[in-house]
Amino acid sequence: MKLKDKVALVTGAGSGIGRAIAALFSAEGASVFLTGRRRDSLDATVKSLKGRSAVSTGDVRRPEDADRWAAECERTFGGLDILVNNAGIIGNGGILDFNRSKWRDLMDTNVEGVIEVTRACAPLLVKRGGGSIVNLGSVTGIRPYGGLLGYCVSKAAVNMITQSLALELAPKKVTVNAILPGVVVTDLHRTGGMDEGAYAAFLERSKTTHPSGRVGTPDEVAEAALYFASPGARWTTGVLLSVDGGRALTAAR
């Protein structure tokens, strides 16, 4: 039980990677505070949890929701030890088909969402005398992909947020690390606009773009989050950890 007596707040806990993290943290003894916009999917995650949990709907793009989550989490569980900034969206588009409202949505969700939820929750970690923040970046934050401008920029920003906050919060015994997954099978790409046919073709092609010969699973990403959140990683901060079957190492040849 690596997270016995710990309290974790996970954004985007109703599906994919966030759901896997909530389930693994719960199995490791944590009380889990689950957030996201859709109540039904959060409730479905709760069914897979073993221990104490609470659900609160809201939107990472709304700073007042972040403040409310922090207050509710403190009221319900007495504090907070682990924050997982997992909620995120993807959207295609480059400079020639630039769409301002899609760009804003990516920045508001993937960048300012991380900032605002962290702003609201970090004081609780400091109050506890230390804790961990785990951010979900992406291989796209360290490798550019044409036609994916907003997403790549947003995930590169997550890396800098991670390392800047790692320096700021280290004296407070709060670690800040990021996981950079390759392609993982979740709803992300389809919600972001890929139809079923295009997604199937993308997954097939991903077998060749990942040296491991396959895409990843949410559970494999959750294991990395567990490491960063566990006491064994208390001196590990500012790390951008690729969990991608070797994807970030590749270059066209």
Ligand code: NDP
């Ligand atoms: P999912 O689409 O399954 O999960 C994303 C979650 O974020 C959903 O539960 C969604 O819930 C929540 N969310 C989205 N927008 C908001 C918002 N404005 N406010 C609150 N919650 C929101 O995708 P993944 O599990 O794949 O994605 C999780 C993270 O992993 C993301 O940050 C993603 O960028 C990153 N990632 C994923 C990869 C992949 O291949 N799948 C690869 C690299 C990184 P709801 O709609 O109910 O709000």
